[in-house]
Amino acid sequence: MNSTDHARAHAGHPARGGLALAALGVVFGDIGTSPLYSLQTVFSINHNEVKPTPTDVYGVISFVFWSITMVVSVKYVAFVMRADNDGEGGILALAALLRGRLEQRKRLTGIAMMLGIVGAALFYGDSMITPAISVMSAIEGISVVSDGFADLVLPIAAVVLTGLFAAQRWGTEKVGKTFGPIMVLWFVTIALLGIPHIVANPAVLLAVLPWYAVRFAVEAPLVAFVAMGAIVLSITGAEALYADMGHFGAPPIRMAWFGLVFPALVLCYMGQGAMILEHPEKATNPFFSMMPHWLVLPMVALATIATVIASQSVISGAFSVSRQATRLGLLPRLTVHHTSKEEGGQVYVPAINWMLYIGVLALVFVFRSSEHLATAYGLAVTGTLLLTTALFLMLAHRVWGWNAWQLWAFAILVGGAEVTFFVANLAKVVKGGWLPLLIAGVVVVVMTTWRAGAALVAERRTDLEGSLAEFLDEVRARGVQRVPGVAVYPHVNGVTTPLALKTNVRLNRVLHEHVVILSIVNENVPHIRHVDRICVSDLGDPDDGVWHVTCRVGFNDSQDIPRALQLAVHSSPPEVLRFDPLAANYFLSVMDVHQGGTAPMPRWRKLLFITLASNAAHRTGVFHLPPDRTVLMGARVNL
Secondary structure: OOHHHHHHHHHOOOOHHHHHHHHHHHOOHHHHOHHHOHHHHHOOHHHOOOOOOHHHHHHHHHHHHHHHHHHHHHHHHHHHHHOOEOOEOOHHHHHHHHHHHOOOOHHHHHHHHHHHHHHHHHHHHHHHHHHHHHHHHHHOOHHHHOHHHHHHHHHHHHHHHHHHHHHHHHOOOOOHHHHHHHHHHHHHHHHHHHHHHHHHOHHHHHHHOHHHHHHHHHHOHHHHHHHHHHHHHHHOOHHHHHHOHHHHOHHHHHHHHHHHHHHHHHHHHHHHHHHHHHOHHHOOOHHHHOOOHHHHHHHHHHHHHHHHHHHHHHHHHHHHHHHHHHHOOOOOOOOOEEOOOOOOOOEEOHHHHHHHHHHHHHHHHHHOOHHHHHHHHHHHHHHHHHHHHHHHHHHHHHOOOOOHHHHHHHHHHHHHHHHHHHHHHHOOHHHOOHHHHHHHHHHHHHHHHHHHHHHHHHHHHHHHHOEHHHHHHHHHHHOOEEEEEEEEEEOOOOOEOOHHHHHHHHHHOEEEEEEEEEEEEEOOOOOOOHHHOEEEEOOOOOOOOEEEEEEEEOOOOOOOHHHHHHHHHHHOOOOOOOOOHHHOEEEEEEEEEEOOOOOOOOHHHHHHHHHHHHOOOOHHHHOOOOHHHEEEEEEEEEO
């Protein structure tokens, strides 16, 4: 499905304004709730070098404004969102796009995929930290009402998060309709909260001048450097604008960003800055200190709902990234449930959901406050930002043909700021920044081990299978008896012989009247139109009843083999595939992997690969095969 097709697909959707409203409920939840904890972290005890003095406040607000402007408005909204993989975004989709465009440049494609792997790994860290810090920062607002409520923060956060993850199985289709209006209320409210303080101290608007950020950095470089490690929290969720682009399209996201989100965030941060200038003692919790006392509890409730929405978006993103990683051969097969009949991107991955849940609860009870969690947050965000920039520059240089001055301008203005953010957050490694690095390291080891092990198994499997053409010639020469029925053999290609087919002929000495070798081919694009999916081949003899069917799918399409078979039968000429697809029996080849071979892989990685393989989702579920009409046959392989 190309970009034109994607645009056509969206033509039947609601008006652009309706899509912009929907995008508010999914795309902007994370960055929209950043005002809850960003400035609080800057002026917290962990960053007590930053004082609530006019110089520091103007410098911090100027840095926040220009960070949002350069990284979100310029980098993502203006440039990176143009790099769509047939309408889809996200760091893995960008890496897959590069791999598809630079197929002949093996070294570059290898670098692109490695950057994508690391970026996806960091995203998993973000997916654990975001729900914990967002929900906790909202609920911590009750401590502004009374210090006695502080002990309730952890249990309330645990209950909210448990409900959030337990509800994932039902999907977001029904509740998603309410997300947009709630986020409209949220953004309008935080803008209105900031306006009175700006009116009382309009001089704070001068912070839009970059001079104040420059002066802050020049007069107090160490303080500014420390502040940058926390200011990056104001742009958390920027990757969501790109990752969720496939659901809504770029124009509605741009409309929502410039029409409401960006102005609301600027007014809120300016209001917080104006309030800190007037009441420096309130810098420890500036967001909830902006409002009158009677409004605190209602805002805690609204903020909690908003942070749940923010958490929902990043959890859904983790599901999408996991499915993309599986399709790209970076993770073992996962059980994936589609939660919407209209939106193919709405999926639920149980294994990822409960792993995230355990990780999020562990973070809540280990770090115990959003302030402490903030020290672990920055590296995941800045690492992903840098990797996306690196991949985008590769695309702009190798595919789009940007001039050198354009590449350098982008690298210096955007990449320079992100490098500063990243280096500033490195200083927090010992205070909690090690956490996303640990999570990312584990994910990278898992992905690279799976990719290497799967390649070795595929090589051994090819040796066992042998040539399909030679096998069919041998069957024809021997005159193997044909029996009534339809036998479908899911297989990776039409060149080698499915192990189940070889085993069936060897043991039973018969061949079904109709034999279909069906291959699911995962393309480096998100979607393939149904009319473009099926290719049928007679394997050189149209009269022997043996056919090869190729079904091409994108990494956001279902790998439903019975449906692919029906599509092949109904789209083929009458003389081809003359049988009822609902009467087909499926023979699935399986590989029983054990340790003990001579594969060039360390023993611990072999054990990890075997463990992953044994816990992978069974292909009967992945391929939607009917259990009562599916037979498993295969062989043993030693690594």
